[in-house]
Amino acid sequence: MRQTFxxxxxxxxxxxxxxxxxxxxxxxxxxxxxxxxxxxIRDQEAIQILRAEWxxxxxxxxxxxxxxxxxxxEPVTAKVLAASVSALPDPIxxxxxxxxxxxxxxxxxxxIAAPMEKPQAILATSxxxxx
Amino acid sequence: MTxxxxxxxxxxxxxxxxxxxxxxxxxxxEGHVRNAIETGRTRLVIAAALFAVAFGAVGVRLADVxxxxxxxxxxxxxxxxxxxxxxxxxxxIDRNGLLLATSLHTPSLYADPMAVLDPVEAAQKLATVLPGxxxxxxxxxxxxxxxxxWIRRNLTPRQQFDINRLxxxxxYFQREEKRVYPQSGAAAHVVGYTDVDGRGIAGIExxxxxxxxxxxxxxxLSLDLRLQHxxxxxxxxxxTEFQAIGAAGVVLDARNGEVLAMVSLPDFxxxxxxxxxxxxxxxxxxxxxxxxxSTFKVFNHAMAxxxxxxxxxxxxxxxxxxxxxxxxxxxxxxxxxxxxxPEIFEHSSNIGSAKMAMEVGVTGQHDFMKKIGMLSRxxxxxxxxxxxLAPSPWREINLMTISFGHGLSVSPMHLVSGVSAMVNxxxxxxxxxxxxEPGATPPxxxxxxxxxxxxxxxxxxxxxxxxxxxxxxxxxxLVGGKTGTAEKLSGRGYNxxxxxxxxxxxxxxxxxxxxxxxxxDEPVGNKRTFGYATGGWVAAPVVxxxxxxxxxxxxxxxxxxxxxxxxxxxxxxxxxxxxxxxxGKHLASY
Numbered sequence: 074m075r076q077t078f079x080x081x082x083x084x085x086x087x088x089x090x091x092x093x094x095x096x097x098x099x100x101x102x103x104x105x106x107x108x109x110x111x112x113x114i115r116d117q118e119a120i121q122i123l124r125a126e127w128x129x130x131x132x133x134x135x136x137x138x139x140x141x142x143x144x145x146x147e148p149v150t151a152k153v154l155a156a157s158v159s160a161l162p163d164p165i166x167x168x169x170x171x172x173x174x175x176x177x178x179x180x181x182x183x184x185i186a187a188p189m190e191k192p193q194a195i196l197a198t199s200x201x202x203x204x
Numbered sequence: 205m206t207x208x209x210x211x212x213x214x215x216x217x218x219x220x221x222x223x224x225x226x227x228x229x230x231x232x233x234e235g236h237v238r239n240a241i242e243t244g245r246t247r248l249v250i251a252a253a254l255f256a257v258a259f260g261a262v263g264v265r266l267a268d269v270x271x272x273x274x275x276x277x278x279x280x281x282x283x284x285x286x287x288x289x290x291x292x293x294x295x296x297i298d299r300n301g302l303l304l305a306t307s308l309h310t311p312s313l314y315a316d317p318m319a320v321l322d323p324v325e326a327a328q329k330l331a332t333v334l335p336g337x338x339x340x341x342x343x344x345x346x347x348x349x350x351x352x353x354w355i356r357r358n359l360t361p362r363q364q365f366d367i368n369r370l371x372x373x374x375x376y377f378q379r380e381e382k383r384v385y386p387q388s389g390a391a392a393h394v395v396g397y398t399d400v401d402g403r404g405i406a407g408i409e410x411x412x413x414x415x416x417x418x419x420x421x422x423x424x425l426s427l428d429l430r431l432q433h434x435x436x437x438x439x440x441x442x443x444t445e446f447q448a449i450g451a452a453g454v455v456l457d458a459r460n461g462e463v464l465a466m467v468s469l470p471d472f473x474x475x476x477x478x479x480x481x482x483x484x485x486x487x488x489x490x491x492x493x494x495x496x497x498s499t500f501k502v503f504n505h506a507m508a509x510x511x512x513x514x515x516x517x518x519x520x521x522x523x524x525x526x527x528x529x530x531x532x533x534x535x536x537x538x539x540x541x542x543x544x545x546p547e548i549f550e551h552s553s554n555i556g557s558a559k560m561a562m563e564v565g566v567t568g569q570h571d572f573m574k575k576i577g578m579l580s581r582x583x584x585x586x587x588x589x590x591x592x593l594a595p596s597p598w599r600e601i602n603l604m605t606i607s608f609g610h611g612l613s614v615s616p617m618h619l620v621s622g623v624s625a626m627v628n629x630x631x632x633x634x635x636x637x638x639x640x641e642p643g644a645t646p647p648x649x650x651x652x653x654x655x656x657x658x659x660x661x662x663x664x665x666x667x668x669x670x671x672x673x674x675x676x677x678x679x680x681x682l683v684g685g686k687t688g689t690a691e692k693l694s695g696r697g698y699n700x701x702x703x704x705x706x707x708x709x710x711x712x713x714x715x716x717x718x719x720x721x722x723x724x725d726e727p728v729g730n731k732r733t734f735g736y737a738t739g740g741w742v743a744a745p746v747v748x749x750x751x752x753x754x755x756x757x758x759x760x761x762x763x764x765x766x767x768x769x770x771x772x773x774x775x776x777x778x779x780x781x782x783x784x785x786x787x788g789k790h791l792a793s794y
Contacts, residue, residue: 118309122361128303128386133433148753151680151762 497690500609680762685709
């Protein structure tokens, strides 16, 4: 009888303390959440401002002005552009030290690389995994 | 429990009599007492059963909520609050995602003059961090009796930081939203601007006001900011050289109708709209309607050739001016002889064009102009869309003047849209300022046959190679186009001094991808151009400049203009004959 009574008192007290702690924990978390949310909004606003500034600093007229002042570049003309590799003249033959010209290497289209072969080990692994 | 309480009550009842032995658990009761207790027992049993059911339900629900259904707290608690900023006015971006317009939350500084302790010292300190406002101005503002006075609106974050660091009492910040256009005037006429309350009152800002207000995805335009800059710079250069009062330029994708660049000069800074010059605000590219002059001969030739009534190897006598009513139609670059159809185009003969139009007739011309959209309001996404000025009634004199671009006023964008249909295989597609999905070509309406379109391409190339448009020839990029010089209407007649010089071109003309238009308003000839201010001298070089700079950017590789496969596409294989003479000029070399 008495033990039951003590057990109940103990349980009620325990529950009360637990609720108390939980409530404070939740309150703190909520404050933290609010802080984070306002921080996120502040950061988003800062990002927005930085984006606008980035865009402002990247105005084409400003970039053109900077390029004119600091870079040794000029507009591309049609003369310096080649339509394809085949439009280039043949390379000058290389002269070896013993004075004999090296026969020019047969030209192939250098823009297309041969497809790479898969190493056998990878193939074996993938086969094992698919089985 | 029940039993214990019953016992207690029994004990209590019998307590006064000590002789009675202690009660056992089974108390024998009699009469009405017994009945009452039985009733009580039954009631208690029912109540207990009810409570058991209720507690059972609570227990089941508890298990359901905590164990069965989401054992833990929801993981994302309240992140939605962080998206408040998205609900402000959405952005406008160009086709590559560069910002054209955005909304920023900015602090504004106000003061409560009653709370400022020492106005002179405060003003002194503030003036050091706020450029553009003097100490005296701040003192004057603080001298009022009110409790609220704006010191400065829309500060930068750095200024706010500096003011906070000064720590002067009586000054406060108010958050305000401000529409910012980082590109200043670069696309002012397309993007437009908003009023103080953030309502769009021009350009895309006005026509997409509802969409922008809802604060969703940014509105993406078809404009390319880089190209916009190139067009604007080229036009400005020309305007300065020829002391012109204005200019307009358009670059259109001939394949899907996207406007890649649209410039109207003079322009304005949409960040500062308080005192806008109406002339700068006026959109010459889409709202202004002009008699475009000889560039209209593109339509006249296409109409005549497509009708089948005029053939490419035909010709007309252009040796004498046409006199009709009180007008005389004569040629500017007069040859005073019989001209073949390509020659009429190449030398921009008004007499020849008028005669070609007469073959088609008034109804035919009216229907053709209507078909290519020259008689209706420009279908474009901004409110500044011009309505053409067409003659009514459409008489024979109108037929003749419209053939060389007088008597029918359209906006430069109308012209570009029409020329695009003439060279792209004959399909008229609506122009748009919004970016289309890559590969999504809108359905268009066929206005001329594929064959006529091919002939037009060859004719346009002829003008640049040998005719009035030689100054537009950007080497390697195969420009084809037509010049135009129109005298402006002033009062009841034409003003010989005030002209609109234009050039509309397409490149690469063997497979047109882009249409480029340059129009200069009232240019004045100079020494370099021998006093000329015609389309060929003023506008053609602008187009050449634009093409030269944009082609590498758009991955168009230069070609050898004399390569046989190129010549084949552009040669006009005809041998025109002058019926009045035998032989005649041979044009087959191009």
